[in-house]
Amino acid sequence: MIDLRSDTVTLPSDEMRTAARDAPVGDDVYHEDPTVNELQRRAAAVLGTEAALFVPSGTMGNQVAIRTHTERGQELLCERESHVYKWELGGIVQHSGVQPRTIDGGERGVIAPEQVREGYIEEDLHRPGTGLLTLENTHNSRGGRAIAPERIAAAAETAHELGLPVHLDGARLFNAAVAHDVEVREIVEPVDMVLACLSKGLGAPVGSVLAGPEETIEAARRHRKLFGGGMRQAGMIAAPAIRALENRDRLGEDHRRADRLAAALDRIDGLSVEPPETNIVLAETDRPAEALLADCESEGVQGVQFGEHTARFCTHWDVDDEDIDAAIAAVERAA
Ligand SMILES: *Cc1c(COP(=O)(O)O)cnc(C)c1O
Secondary structure, three states: OEEOOOOOOOOOOHHHHHHHHHOOOOOHHHOOOHHHHHHHHHHHHHHOOOEEEEEOOHHHHHHHHHHHHOOOOOEEEEEOOOHHHHOOOOHHHHHHOOEEEEEOOHHHOOOOHHHHHHHOOOOOOOOOOEEEEEEEOOEOOOOOEOOOHHHHHHHHHHHHHOOOOEEEEEOOHHHHHHHHOOOHHHHHOOOOEEEEEOOOOOOOOOOEEEEEOHHHHHHHHHHHHHOOOOOOOOHHHHHHHHHHHOOHHHHHHHHHHHHHHHHHHHOOOOEEEOOOOOOEEEEEEOOOHHHHHHHHHHHOEEOEEEEOOEEEEEOOOOOOHHHHHHHHHHHHHHO
8 A cells, every 4th residue: 555645654664663772761851861962952953043842743743833822812813725724623722712714815825914914913902912823834735835934934924023932733744845955944043933744754653843942842842742742751752853863865855756646637537737846736626525535545546535535645754756656546546
C-alpha cells in the first residue's frame, strides 16, 4: 500500500531509532534533559528566535501559543480555513475562552493587511477587543500554499500597528521556506511566535517546537504544563527530532514528486488538479471523493477526503519515484 494520506505517516529511520536509544536524558520538567535542551537550542537557531520549547504536537503548540497571547473573553483573528480554527476541536474556545473571528483569505489563504484592520475591534463597554492574529504557512486546507515572506510580513506589520501580537502556525513552515528558496528565519522574523512541526515532512516520530522571545517562551512553558504537556525523559523523542531538523533540504524532493503526481492526475478523466506549491496535492473529483478514495485503496494507494469532491494526496520521505509511478497507475485504474 502506498500511503499518501499525510506526511505524518513516515516511520523513524534506523538513525533516529539509534539516536533515541543512545540519547542522554533527564527530567525535562526540571529543565534537566540535555537532549531536549539541545533540540530547543538548535530549533531556536534555525528559526532565528531567542528561545524554543519542545511540545508533543502541533495542536498543543498552537493552543499554548493562543493561550499565552490572549486573555479570556477576547477575540482572535484567523483565516476561515485555518487549522487552529477548523481542525483543533474548537480549542480556541475550550482552552483559552477566546472567540475566533474569521477572515476569508481566498483560494490561497492569504490575509491582507486591510483585512486585519477590518477584523480588528477595539475593546469598549460592549466589545471584547482583539487579542491575537494567527497566520498559517504553508496553508494546509488551501492545498499547501506557500505564502511569501512579504505577505506574512505585511499582515504582521499591520497587526503590530494595532498593538496585536502575531502567531504563525508553521506546521509545514520548512516546506514554505523551500518553496520560496529562503531561510525559515526570514519568514519567522516579523511574527511574535511560531509553531513548527518536526513530525511532518521532516520525519520525526513525535514532536513540534514553539519558538519566540525568551520571556514569551517561559510563559508558554507554564501553559504547556497546564495543558498536560510537561514531559519527563523527553530526550527519547527529542533525539530523533534533532535528526529530523537536519532533513530540511530534502523537502524539495517531496515537492518535485508532488508536482509530477499532480500533473499526471490532472490528465486523468474526472480529476482536476492545480499545480501544487509544496507537498500537498488536492484533486477535485467528478465522483464523490469518498467513493474514489475507496477505489484507490483497493488499487493500492491511500489519500484522504478533504471535501465532498476533494481528495488530498501528500508526498513524504517514505515514498520514492517508483511509488509515485505506482500511485499514478493506481489512481488511474480507480478513476
Ligand atoms: C498538522 C497541522 C497542525 C497540527 O499538528 P499535529 O502535530 O497533528 O497536532 C497544525 N497546523 C497545521 C497547519 C497542520 O497542518
